[in-house]
Every structure is written in structure tokens, then in C-alpha cells.
Amino acid sequence: MQQVICTVDVVLLALQDDVLKVALLNRSHEPFQGVAALPGGYIHPREDGDAQDAALRVLREKTGITPPYLEQLATFSGPARDPRGWSVSIVYYALVPPGLIGDGAHPDIRLASVDKPLKLPFDHLEIIRAAVARLRSKSQYSSLPCYLAGDTFTLPQLQRVYESLMGESINKVSFRRKIGEMDMLEPVEGAYSSGAAHRPAQLYRLKPGRYEQLALLERGM
Known part of the structure; x- marks a missing residue:
């Protein structure tokens, strides 16, 4: 009886120059050796407490990154997605701030725009599209x-x-009103932006536990 291949894959997303990009790594082994793909790997039953533990381990080992946000996206499975046989992948997407990917991360990471044509192995393009749709919807x-x-x-x-x-574009007044109503941010005491031509602006941070509590934003000017 054929053994089912069980893996995790992670869509690691970051904004670079106002463009949403995904982290890709060249595969170190067959199938598709040397081809850019999502970071992923086998689940280790003796080491990983659950699929999320496996996803975090894979990211640490392959990118050097522990993301501030990680969420399970979906499960992708079937006999045709992997040339080695019937496989199932539990997929997560992770969000990281600018600079984190380049700070202590794997030197072979390549950032690619999610809105540009990509040729990827397995069903990784479908996975990326699903992750981007989820993020943009929740935004x-x-x-x-x-x-x-x-x-x-x-x-x-x-x-x-x-x-x-x-x-x-988002209406500035509406944006700030919604932010205030949801009480999702807190000012960083005594911390202001610097180096800009305008007067320094207050710095804020996300309050602990405030994940998905922003009301629908009004668009336009």
C-alpha cells in the first residue's frame, strides 16, 4: 500500500517598496531540484507537537525566521500535486515586517511579487493565490x-x-476613526518618527491580542 506524503508549506509574505511579495527558496533535492518554491518540509512525528509546530520549525530551519504572525490557510491534497505520489500539505501563511527577511535569514531567499507571473512546482502557485486572497480579504x-x-x-x-x-486609497478621516473605535493600537510613550521633512509623528504598536478587530474600511478620498 502506497504511503501518503504529509508535509507543511508556508507562504511567507512581506511588503517591499509597497509591493506584496512572497519568499521563495531553491529546492535542495528532487523533485524539482534547484527550482524556486515555497519553504516546506515533512512533518516530524517525534519532534512536532502539531502541524503549526512543524510549520514554525520548517521556517526556522530554512529561512532563519520566526514570524510574528502565522495562520493556517488550508489543506491541499491529492494524487497529482506531487510526482512522488499521493500527498497532503497543511499550508500556513506568515506575515513579517520589512527588513526581517534580510536580517539573519537564509541568503538564498528570493522575494517575488505576488502580482507578477510565477512559474512554480507542485501546486505552489495555487497556494500563493489562496493566501493572498485571504490576506487581502481580511485587510x-x-x-x-x-x-x-x-x-x-x-x-x-x-x-x-x-x-x-x-x-x-482609503479615506484618511475614516481610517483613523475606525482605528480609534476598535482600540487596536497603543502609542509608544515618548517615541516619534524622525528624519522626515515634516514634524515627527507619534509611533504606535498593536495591542496584544488585537488580531482581527478592525471594522470595514471606507475607500476613496
């Missing part, structure tokens, strides 16, 4: 984009992150 009502902004950020910086993900 309309949740605080998830904060994890792409960094540990601290100004309100204009945060608004720019939301606009980059949603692909359209």
Missing part, C-alpha cells in the same frame, strides 16, 4: 496588515500598508 476588516508594518509605525505608514494590500 478590509482586520488588524492583520499591522504585522507587515513592523513593531512600531506611524498612522500614515499603517494606512499606506492597508492601501498597498487593498490596491486603492
Whole structure:
């Protein structure tokens, strides 16, 4: 009887120059050796407490990154997705702020725009599309984009992150009103932005436990 292949794959997402990008690594072995793909690997029954533990381990081992946000996306399975045989992959997507991928991460990581044509092995393109759709949908009502902004950020910086993900402008007054109503941020005492031509702006951070509590944003000016 054929043994089912059981793995985890992670869609690691970051914003770079206002463009949403995904982290890819060249595969070190067959099938598709040397081809860029999502970081992934086998589940280790004796080492991993659950699938999330496996996903975090795979990211640490292959990218050197422990993401501030990790969420299970879906399970992809079937006989045709892997040339080695019938396989199932429990897929997660992770959000990281700018700079984290380049700080202590694997030197072979390549960031690719999720909106550009990609040729990837297995069903990794389908997986990426599903992760991006999930993130962009949640960006309309949740605080998830904060994890792409960094540990601290100004309100204009945060608004720019939301606009980059949603692909359209957001009314400034509406944005700040919704942020205030949901009580999702806290000011960093005594911390302000520096180096800009304008006066320094207050820095904020996401309150602990505030994950998906932003009401639907109004678009437009």
C-alpha cells in the first residue's frame, strides 16, 4: 500500500517598496531540484507537537525566521500535486515586517511579487493565490496588515500598508476613526518618527491580542 506524503508549506509574505511579495527558496533535492518554491518540509512525528509546530520549525530551519504572525490557510491534497505520489500539505501563511527577511535569514531567499507571473512546482502557485486572497480579504476588516508594518509605525505608514494590500486609497478621516473605535493600537510613550521633512509623528504598536478587530474600511478620498 502506497504511503501518503504529509508535509507543511508556508507562504511567507512581506511588503517591499509597497509591493506584496512572497519568499521563495531553491529546492535542495528532487523533485524539482534547484527550482524556486515555497519553504516546506515533512512533518516530524517525534519532534512536532502539531502541524503549526512543524510549520514554525520548517521556517526556522530554512529561512532563519520566526514570524510574528502565522495562520493556517488550508489543506491541499491529492494524487497529482506531487510526482512522488499521493500527498497532503497543511499550508500556513506568515506575515513579517520589512527588513526581517534580510536580517539573519537564509541568503538564498528570493522575494517575488505576488502580482507578477510565477512559474512554480507542485501546486505552489495555487497556494500563493489562496493566501493572498485571504490576506487581502481580511485587510478590509482586520488588524492583520499591522504585522507587515513592523513593531512600531506611524498612522500614515499603517494606512499606506492597508492601501498597498487593498490596491486603492482609503479615506484618511475614516481610517483613523475606525482605528480609534476598535482600540487596536497603543502609542509608544515618548517615541516619534524622525528624519522626515515634516514634524515627527507619534509611533504606535498593536495591542496584544488585537488580531482581527478592525471594522470595514471606507475607500476613496
